[in-house]
Each structure stands twice: as C-alpha cells, then as structure tokens.
Amino acid sequence: MMIYFYYGKKTDVSYEVTATTPSLQELAERASPPVGKAKNDRVSTKDMLTGGSGSWNAVEGVTVGNEYVRAKFVINCAGGGADQIARLIGDESFTIKPRLGDYLLLHRNQGYLTHRTLFPCPDPVLGKGVLVQTTLWGNLILGPTARDTYKPEAANMTEAEIQTYILSKCKKLVTHFDPKETIHSFCGARAKSDRGDWIIEPSAKADKFIHVAGIDSPGLAGSPAIALEVVRLLKEAGLDTSEPNPTFNPNRAPIITPKPQGSRGLKMGPIGKHDSNGLDEHKMAQNVICKCEKVTELEVVRAMRRSLPIDSTQAIRKRTRAGMGHCQAEPDNYNCECRVKAIIARENRVPVEEVGGRPWPATSTLTQRWIDDSEKMELEKRSKVIAA
Secondary structure: OEEEEEOOOOOOOOOOOOOOOOOHHHHHHHOOOOOOEOOOOOOOHHHHOOOHHHOHHHHOOEEEEEEOOOOOOEEEOOHHHHHHHHHOOOOOOOOEOOEEEEEEEEOHHHHHHOOOOEOOOOEOOOEOOOEEEEOOOOOEEEEOOOEEOOOHHHHOOOHHHHHHHHHHHHHOOOOOOOHHHEEEEEEEEEOOEOOOOOEEEEEOOEEEEEEEEOOOOOHHHHHHHHHHHHHHHHHHOOOOOOOOOOOOOOOOOOOOOOOOOOOOOOEOOOOOOOOOOOOOHHHHHHEEEEOOOOEEHHHHHHHHOOOOOOOEHHHHHHHHOOOOOOOOOOOOOOOHHHHHHHHHHHHHOOOHHHOEOOOOOOOOOOOEOOOOHHHHHHHHHHHOOOOO
16 A cells, blocks of 8 residues: 655645746745744654655645555565565564664865765774765765664764764864864664665565565665666566566756856846746746755756656755755745745645745754854864763
8 A cells, every 4th residue: 555645734725827826936925934943853763764854744744645556566675664564465574673873964165174985993783883074065974873773872862962972983083174064964764674684585475575675884886786686586576577668768867957167157136036937948047046055946847847746845955955055045045945935836836835844853963953153162062072
C-alpha cells in the first residue's frame, strides 16, 4: 500500500491561471513568513526515516488518499524502513538500527581552509569519524557524529553535547576555523542493520522480493555497482531484461545553471521588480529569487515542471539550493522563501497558503534559525573543549 501525504495546510480554495491570477508579488506578500524559532520539538528518529524535515509530522500533513499496488517483482530499498517492509511478507531476517549523524555547516568564507576531505584515524566501531571538508558549493562542513539509537548515552545527547563533540573533534584537524560562522546544522539517520553489512539479496520468503537494505556509508559511491547487482538478481528471479525500454533517457538535464560570470546578467531587487508571468524564459533566467545562492526564477520553474510533484519550499531548496545560503532565507534580507512559495503557488495553480515551508527546528541543534551573537559565543566556547 502506498499512502500519499499532503504537505502543509489544505484549503478549500483553488483557481486557474488567468489574466487575473495574482502576481508573484501579491502571492509572496500573502505567504506566511519563514519560521525561525522553535515551533515544535525536534524531528524524531522515526520521522527521519520518512523524510526528516519533510516528514508528515514535521509539516503537519494530512493523508489525502491511498493506493494499492500489485507487482511481480519488488525491490525493498526503503532505507530506515526496510525491515518494516520485509515484515510485510513475514521476513524477519534483519533489523534496522538507525545511526544518527549530526553536522554543522559554516559560511563559505571558511571553505578555503581545506581543499581535501580530512579524516581522523578511523574508529573500529564507529567508522571514519568526524570529518572536516569543503562542500561542492564552497562551505566548510563539520561532522558527522555516529550516534547509535539503541545506545541511550548516544541517542539522548543534548544539543550542546552534540555541538561540543563535533567542534572539539574538528579543531584537532583544522585549528583555525571560526565556529561563529556556523549558519546551519542538521541530522540524518543512517540505515545500519544488525547484520553489520549491506544486505543485497533475494528474500528467503520470496525470491522475487529483492532486499537492498542496510546501505550505509559508502552507499552513495557504491550505488552504480549496487544497481548492477540488483539487475543480476532480478534476472535470476525471472525478469526479462532482453528488451530495454526504448523511451528511457539516462541523461537528466540539470536544474541549476552554472554562473561562471557571477552576478553579471542577473537582476536582483524588491519582489515584483523583475518577476515574470511564468512564460518569458529570458526574463525568468535573469530574475534572482535567492540572492545568496544566485538561484533564478527559471531554475525554480524548471524544477517545478518535472515529473515529480513539488508542493513545498523544502523540495525546491533541495533541488535548487534556494534558501541554503548564509542568510538562511532571512525575511529582512531577500525573503527568498516567500518568493519561492509564490512561484510554487503559481505553477501548481493553488492558493499560496497551501504551499509548505521549512519547519523549525526540524533536526537542527541550533536554538534559532538566524543565530545571534550570544549563540555564536557559545559555539566558540564549545570548540575550545579538549576532545577525548
């Protein structure tokens, strides 16, 4: 059974795009402002297995429908929920024991401090340890932790303890980063299994039910080889692969457009000054929606017009980086979250009130989305604790 969740508040109003459709400026002004202080508790480990900051509980979603699906072959690649899927056919051969990983993300002005991924000596139990590395986009990122949820002393660490652990460990690798330049923090759950290794095999209960479970690090690097192995297992289970799908295109066009000339050719300004009506691609390509990351209206629209439906700024954030810059979508800066909400509402032809925003605190260990000087000083103090 597949259950579809609606993201955000559902209203009874809908409309078609016409000559009287509200402009992006009108929609942005109607949009609820970003949440920057704790509205709810942090996202639970259970919610991390179903979307984390985009999970049903985090966004206060409601179920709007369900669907039953019949299939000759099933690939169980449900991550942290893979054991629950296995239980549906009576397979109890493994249990997922999530391992939490927390990160701190620093401003791009700290990214120059390393051009390599810096590892400590690996831990025999916890793996590679806490790293210092520069992201693809130039930020310095610190982490992750490795908090096994079945160990109370690890699962119940306070936010301060988590930050102290990360900062003090990373100071051993790079002594001179500035923790006051922290702009974001987040946590995810790795799908560790009680077998201690990846599980890529047919279920003993049904040979056409293929497990791809317990895939933790380095699962991303190993994914092409995992895919080939799954294809082999499906062939052995009886799937006919002799005639590939002629309509399948393995090349996915990028959403983010490189901007080698920086801001040249781009237009920034108050909401409404450079907005398009959703038809003029040249105008959309110039109109900057997120100033920190130089995300344009056209990039947001391209993401919206793909096959997967999008009804939240979180989904756009993950596809285009709108809202991921150092201001973290601060309303008094460029108010990019409301700009994105307006585009989503226009493209989906729904009231802007139905568009989901970024929840807070979600998985963050920070006390507020836009940290003040006192919190910055606390981060600096924690970085000076001598790591074990």
